[in-house]
Amino acid sequence: MRIISGLYKSRKINPPKNLPVRPTTDMAKESLFNIINNLYYFDEITVLDLFAGTGNISYEFASRGVEQITCVDQDFGCIKFINETSKAFEMPIETIKSDVFKFLEKKSIKANIVFADPPYNFTLEQFAKIPELIFQNDFLIEDGLLVVEHSKHTNLSELGNFSYSKSYGGSVFSFFEKD
Template structure:
């Protein structure tokens, strides 16, 4: 069982996805990640997208810390069901957060979803996912981050840094044992292109 670390639902236990196909983020990594995000003011009132959601633990942690909306995207049926069950568990503690679970591949969702801008995108792809495929998937986020928006990608510390797609650049990285967190933001060129489109 995993749990919510802090916030309105702090201490609440969450269901885990049965089997070994899903790799949950450890409490230690979550604590470090969300301490950093809280210091940056990233959660309160945020529009959050949790990609490769698994049990939904990362997105639901953001909900507990005051996110306005959380969208959990998970392709596997059993994991999507666990996302819905965990979201229902948090409903009482986080009544002001709108939580949605979408059963879909990440690329499929981003390719067809109505245009949204997200403040925080959490991506914990399966470790076997190749860096090239990850970069293609993340390229679909171009122009879809709100002002000051951040993308956090969780990978194995043994994995080489991906070639990040145009429109995103790494600004920070942190290691936690076998886990590495990459922090991305919209790059200046991408922002300029988006502004031109908006005009």
């Protein structure tokens, strides 16, 4: 795994093999950031990374100049790895160890971008709960964007606030916006 662009471009990230993760591929990550780069100035936004795993997406945001990033994951090993890596690279990443759904029900952080990369084997009901809670509890700043990564075998286009999706190999990014 590597950081694609920005201050830490080409830096390799080597997470422990025992983490319960499926990192976003470099090709998909590069495509996602090309989309986001056309919508926002990275030094002016805040990011909430749900199901953060290794922190792969958060490191990319930090490398590109985002100064306020919050990662949420329920796995202690993932949180520990993100803390160690962000400290080593002096990245502005805050971590919260929590079940994402419990976090979304109780907390209220405002972000320009909420990125969620839940397990690909989630049911449609579990996937649907993510945008439902994000919009119900007002996590997005005006003109904010929720991006949910999922398998090409999952279709989220019928969910509320769905805007569009982009496919990259076996991965799909579905984009959700306020009405």
